[in-house]
Each structure stands twice: as C-alpha cells, then as structure tokens.
Amino acid sequence: MLKPLTTDIEALKILDERLRWLSAWTIHHANHIRYNDDGLKVGGHQASCASMTAIMAALYFHALGPNDRVAVKPHAGPVLHAIHYLLGSQSLEALENFRGFGGAQSYPSRTKDKIPVDFSTGSVGLGVAITLFASLVQDYLTAHGQMDEADRGRFIALIGDAELDEGNIYEAIIEGAKHDVRNLWWVVDYNRQSLDATSADRMFERFDEIFQSCGWRVVELRYGKKLRAALDANPKLKSWFETLSNAELSALHYQGGAAWRTRIEAAVGKSGAAFLKAHDDDALASLFTDLGGHCMETLVEAFDAAQDDVPTLFIAWTIKGFGLPFAGHKDNHAGLMNPTQMAALRDATGVREGHEWEPLESLGDNARPRVEALLERSRIAREKRSRAFAQISIPAIPAPIGEEQSTQAAFGRILLDLSKAGGDLADRIVTTSPDVTVSTNLGAWVNQRGLFRRSGMPDVFAKERIASAQKWGGSNKGQHVELGIAESNLFLMLAAAGLSGDLFFRRLFPIGTLYDPFIARGLDALNYACYQDARFLLVATPSGITLGPEGGAHQSINPPLIALGQPGLRHYEPAYADELAAMMEEAFRLIDDPKGESTYLRLSTRSIKQAERADDNWREGALAGGYWLREPGANSEAAIVAMGAVMPEALAAWEDLREDIPELGLLAVTSPDLLHRGWTAAQAARWGGERKPSHVELLLSRLSRGAGLVTIADAAPASLSWLGGVLGQRVAPLGVENFGQTGNLADLYAAYRIDGAAITEGVAELLLPA
Numbered sequence: 001m002l003k004p005l006t007t008d009i010e011a012l013k014i015l016d017e018r019l020r021w022l023s024a025w026t027i028h029h030a031n032h033i034r035y036n037d038d039g040l041k042v043g044g045h046q047a048s049c050a051s052m053t054a055i056m057a058a059l060y061f062h063a064l065g066p067n068d069r070v071a072v073k074p075h076a077g078p079v080l081h082a083i084h085y086l087l088g089s090q091s092l093e094a095l096e097n098f099r100g101f102g103g104a105q106s107y108p109s110r111t112k113d114k115i116p117v118d119f120s121t122g123s124v125g126l127g128v129a130i131t132l133f134a135s136l137v138q139d140y141l142t143a144h145g146q147m148d149e150a151d152r153g154r155f156i157a158l159i160g161d162a163e164l165d166e167g168n169i170y171e172a173i174i175e176g177a178k179h180d181v182r183n184l185w186w187v188v189d190y191n192r193q194s195l196d197a198t199s200a201d202r203m204f205e206r207f208d209e210i211f212q213s214c215g216w217r218v219v220e221l222r223y224g225k226k227l228r229a230a231l232d233a234n235p236k237l238k239s240w241f242e243t244l245s246n247a248e249l250s251a252l253h254y255q256g257g258a259a260w261r262t263r264i265e266a267a268v269g270k271s272g273a274a275f276l277k278a279h280d281d282d283a284l285a286s287l288f289t290d291l292g293g294h295c296m297e298t299l300v301e302a303f304d305a306a307q308d309d310v311p312t313l314f315i316a317w318t319i320k321g322f323g324l325p326f327a328g329h330k331d332n333h334a335g336l337m338n339p340t341q342m343a344a345l346r347d348a349t350g351v352r353e354g355h356e357w358e359p360l361e362s363l364g365d366n367a368r369p370r371v372e373a374l375l376e377r378s379r380i381a382r383e384k385r386s387r388a389f390a391q392i393s394i395p396a397i398p399a400p401i402g403e404e405q406s407t408q409a410a411f412g413r414i415l416l417d418l419s420k421a422g423g424d425l426a427d428r429i430v431t432t433s434p435d436v437t438v439s440t441n442l443g444a445w446v447n448q449r450g451l452f453r454r455s456g457m458p459d460v461f462a463k464e465r466i467a468s469a470q471k472w473g474g475s476n477k478g479q480h481v482e483l484g485i486a487e488s489n490l491f492l493m494l495a496a497a498g499l500s501g502d503l504f505f506r507r508l509f510p511i512g513t514l515y516d517p518f519i520a521r522g523l524d525a526l527n528y529a530c531y532q533d534a535r536f537l538l539v540a541t542p543s544g545i546t547l548g549p550e551g552g553a554h555q556s557i558n559p560p561l562i563a564l565g566q567p568g569l570r571h572y573e574p575a576y577a578d579e580l581a582a583m584m585e586e587a588f589r590l591i592d593d594p595k596g597e598s599t600y601l602r603l604s605t606r607s608i609k610q611a612e613r614a615d616d617n618w619r620e621g622a623l624a625g626g627y628w629l630r631e632p633g634a635n636s637e638a639a640i641v642a643m644g645a646v647m648p649e650a651l652a653a654w655e656d657l658r659e660d661i662p663e664l665g666l667l668a669v670t671s672p673d674l675l676h677r678g679w680t681a682a683q684a685a686r687w688g689g690e691r692k693p694s695h696v697e698l699l700l701s702r703l704s705r706g707a708g709l710v711t712i713a714d715a716a717p718a719s720l721s722w723l724g725g726v727l728g729q730r731v732a733p734l735g736v737e738n739f740g741q742t743g744n745l746a747d748l749y750a751a752y753r754i755d756g757a758a759i760t761e762g763v764a765e766l767l768l769p770a
C-alpha cells in the first residue's frame, strides 16, 4: 500500500537543486579558484554528482530513518558533503579545502572526513557489498539480544551503474540469499555511462533477473511523471524511445531539443506531429530529461512504497551531468565546467555572485521555512556518532599444553578452551570462514558455539545419527557465520563485523579464517576493511610450502610482504603455541583499543617440538616482533634469524654450528611488520629530537657492526632480508621464491634451500673472509 504523500515535494526539489549547485561549486572552487601551488590537477566529478542529487535529496531529506546507514557512490562524495553543509555538520573550511590536506575527502571516508560517513567508498563495488554484510551483522546482534529490535536500521548503497560490473557484488548477493538478508536498499544511478563512455546495453536487461533470483525485489524507476504521461499518450513515441541505445539516448540528451525533434520526426512520422507541435525545443529537451531518478515525486513514492524488509534494488534512470552543459556527453566523467559555464549555472540557480557558499542563498520567504523544516527534521537523524568499544577485560590466554604442536592446532585449542571457559570475550567472538571452517581448525569452536542461521537449520546428519565429528546445525544463537568460498565476502564480513561498535554500538570480536595463499583473492576487500579501521583477527592457515604434499597452488609466499605494506593490519607469525596464545590475547586487546588495529596470524600445520622456557622474558619481545631464542655471545659475528615454521631447522643448525661459533645467536622473528614499523617510527622520532632506539635496533645491536645474518622464513626472503639495512649488517637471505611443487618437507626444504644445510652454508659464507 502506498503511504499518502505528505512530503513537501517542492522543498525537496529546491534541495535537489541546491545539492547540484553546491557539489558543482565545491569542485569548481577547488579546481579554478583555490590557489594551486604545484600545478597538479585537483579534479572531481560534477557530472557524477549531478546525476544523483535528486536521489540523495529524496533519501536524506525524506526517506532515511535515524538508524539507516548509507554507502555513497565514491564520485558523489561532494553531494554528501553538500548535504552535511546544509545540515550544519560540514564546515565551509572543509568544503573550500575539498581534496586538499585535511579538507573534505575526494571519496567519502569514515576515518578522514569530519562528517558522519557510514561506510567509506572509493574502490567501486566494495561499498555496495559491505552494506549487505552490515545488515547480516545487525541480524546477528538482534538475534543474540545484543541490540534492541527497535534500533534496527536499513542499509542503503548508492551505486553507479558501471559499478554493477564488479563481480564482488554478485558474490555478495549470492551469500546474502543463503542468509536471507533483509533491510537493504540498493539504488542504482542508472545514467548509462561509465568512466570511458556510455555503457554496454545488452547486460543491463539481465541485472534485474540476477537480483530477483537472489530474492531481491527490483523496482525500475524509468520515467518521471511528466515523461510517463507524455509517452503513455503516444504509444508509438514510447516504443521508439524504448528502443534507443544507451549511446543514442545520451547523445540526444547532450544535443538537446532540436535533435530530439529531428529524430522523432524521422522515427514516428505523422503520429508524432501533434506532440511535436505542442512542445518547442526547450520543452522537448526538458521533457525527455524527466527520468525516474530526477523526478522527486517518483522517487519519494518508490521509497515510501518499499517499507517492508525485502531487499530492494531500485534502478533509477538518470542523466549523467543532469542540468549541466555536458549532460549526456560520453566524455563527461571527469569533465569540469569552465568559469563561464559555472556562472551560467549560478545564475540559473538564482545564486548571486559572491554568495556562492550561502547554504540557502536567495530562497524566497515562502520556500525558506519549508526547506528549513526539512533540514531540521533530517539533522537529528544524521549526527556523527562516536566509536564504541566493548571495554571488556580480555582474559589471560594460556598456551595449550603439548610437547609437540602446530600453531594451527593450537589455535583451535585456544578457541575451544575460551568457549568452554565462557565469559564476555567468548560471547562476543563471532567466527567466519569461506568454507574452510573445519580445515582451519575452527571445528571444535563451532561444535561448542554453533552456526548462526537466523531462521534455524537442522543438523540432518546428527538427526539421522550418522557419526560425524562435526556438528552442523544452525540457530539464531550460533556464533559462527559460515560463508561460501568467496574470500572477498570473508573480508567484507570482517569489515562489517569489525565496525559493529561504530555501526551498532556493540563491539564484536570477529575472527576470520582462510588458507594463507587465498588472502590474495580478497586483497582489495582486506585493504578496504583496514582503511575503515574495522577491527578483527584474521587467521591464515596453512601457510608457506610447509603444507608439504598438499603443495602446489596452496603454497603461499608473499603474504608477509603484503602485511608489511598494509596499514592497519599487524602481522604475527608464531613458531610456538605459547607465542600464539600471547598474540591472540594481544589481538583481542587491539580490537578493543581505540588506538588498536587488526591482526593477521600466519599459522602452520607443521607439528614441532615446543620451546622450553625458563621464564616469561620472551613474551614481551615476541609481541614486539622478535626475541633472542638463543642469546648471542658478546660482539657476536653471526646470527641466524628465523621466523615461524622453519624454527626447528634454525635450532638444529644453531646446535651444529655452536661448537665452531660459540657466540652464534638465534633470533626468533615473530613480526617483520612490527620490527619494520618500529624502525621507521624511531627514525622519524629522531628527526623530531627523540633519540630512542627501536626494538629491532636493540636486538641487532647485540651483534657486532660487521656481523652477518642468515635470515630464513617459509616465505619470500625479502620478508627478513631488509634486516641487514637496520645497522648495516651483511645478510644471506633464505626463503621461498618459487612455488608449485608438491613433496615431503625434507625434499621441499632442500629444493628451496630453507633447510639446515642452507643455513650452515649461509653462515659459513658470511664468516669467510671476503
């Protein structure tokens, strides 16, 4: 049932026009007015903004509720800033400094922008899909009684039509269908143009079918009221109009009334005569721009009609650059109006020269209070909220007992023990995995805590009494979200769950598991999660060539390097179970620390003899990135530097060489990432006058200046070889630079030269006189 139209459509139209003006002006100011001292193009997307000002006005000033959250298409960032400027939550300085240092960001950014940004966007497709996972997290929280039903909101993505080519969107809706997601509105700004040109025609017909088969309602807003009436009155004209290709339609929008007339005359002949007579060229141009996405009545009606929780895709037809001189031109994506064109737009909008930034400039006495009333109503709903942290006490996590263990098995044990012990942390942990739950050792945890399914899922095998180690029943109290094999979805799920404190005021402790090599599959989504400062624990296992016979395409080499270059993600690579326990405790603490970050644990299936500890002194070093597993002698000339699963080889080589080189040390690196960060931070601090050596400098200064380091890891050798640069020590880097061969460990380690013999040779070479 349609809700009656109580909305002040006229006031919304005024706001639409204001948004078009202010977004264009903000970009113009940054490009043509602000002093540019380096000559670099500033840029901005006036056409992409103009395309969706009506949609955004209808949403922000009419349809959005206080708990609704929106991902705005990156290139409409200036419209979002304009909205907040009108609402009083964006400053003039930030707009004047659009795309400048500290100013309003090019693309909406949660962490860098001062206005409330619900989801950062920029890499197209990701902002769309995260809304789906945020909705899933909301369902999770309400089902678990951690969030009030009354605080539920809707998740909205404003999408560019070309953005729909991003495959991650389809991975997301497939996953969403399995979980019966709801409370989603995705609004496509269907301007039929991408960056390069007009977009291909054929595929778009299919999009609605794809969405519908995933359980979505598809609402096409093709026509505005006026255009629909005109075309309905003239069926021939309508069928001709509907055969126009994207390129033809865009070209006509650009060319204007006279071109429409010529084409209509040629296409429908006499049956169009009366219609053409009734419209002069200007009226024709204006009528044909009355597409659904520019017609306020149509938009408001459509949003009002979709008040249930069925996920809904709105396809709103628009014109890229609507109302601007390059409307419809295929090259307008990064097009900027020149000063003359800008002045014409200013005059047409009724803005006086010199008053360009006035929010409600030149509004008459009649319109002003009505527009102000709309703004006032929306203001309450759009305030920036502070981030919420759980502030729970993270319990000490004891190391699992066992003389021989793999870090992967220890991970499973730690979670199982946590679950059994219960408590705040265990209740707030949510695990997720793309179909590798069992093989990454999450199984015991899932047996304890269950799968999350909003509407329940029977464990058929258990019911039939078929023996299985794994329970596989779902309920709305389960704490594991099982995903299909789509690593991009894993990272988007971690992003959404990792923002639960920000979005829902309830911090979860998300843990995601996958095989280490497949991080690469979801890398942009991982980066996207970190960019928004989502907090989670990523457990990647197995890793390296140490998985032996499993081999081949499952071997991972470069993730430590990826982690080294990824802000917001701390890499730990433990060799022993006690290190892992300390790291997990630290990772949970970091999730809940306003200044914390996410953690990536690179684990292994190799069972190794555990370290005998005389005390706890190793712990602090292990958390800081490394510690001396075997102390070097005074002024030592050499050290073995090893990370993770190859520690037994390093220890054995150390034992062998000790007789000849009694001062030889063995440095266990637990995080090249932290060592490197500490090194550069200490250097930066020195320039500021603070002289405090970093952890890695302290570690390496135990050796002589000219000492040699043999570095070894089951990873790219560059993960550790940089250590030679810290104090200028020489390095023999061992590691894996090739992959794809199966084999047992001895064969593989020998072939790739990460065995004891290679270490011995490396040490010998470094100690031999040149």
Ligand SMILES: Cc1ncc(C[n+]2csc(CCOP(=O)(O)OP(=O)(O)O)c2C)c(N)n1
Binding pocket: 048, 051, 073, 074, 075, 122, 123, 124, 159, 160, 161, 162, 163, 164, 189, 191, 193, 194, 195, 196, 320, 333
């Ligand atoms: C992952 C990714 N690839 C490429 C780009 C560069 N890019 C920015 S916008 C755009 C085209 C967008 O077209 P559309 O989604 O239709 O948006 P419009 O500007 O037409 O509204 C491209 C290719 C990007 N931002 N992200």
Ligand SMILES: [Mg+2]
Binding pocket: 160, 161, 162, 189, 190, 191, 192, 193, 194, 320
């Ligand atoms: Mg487009």
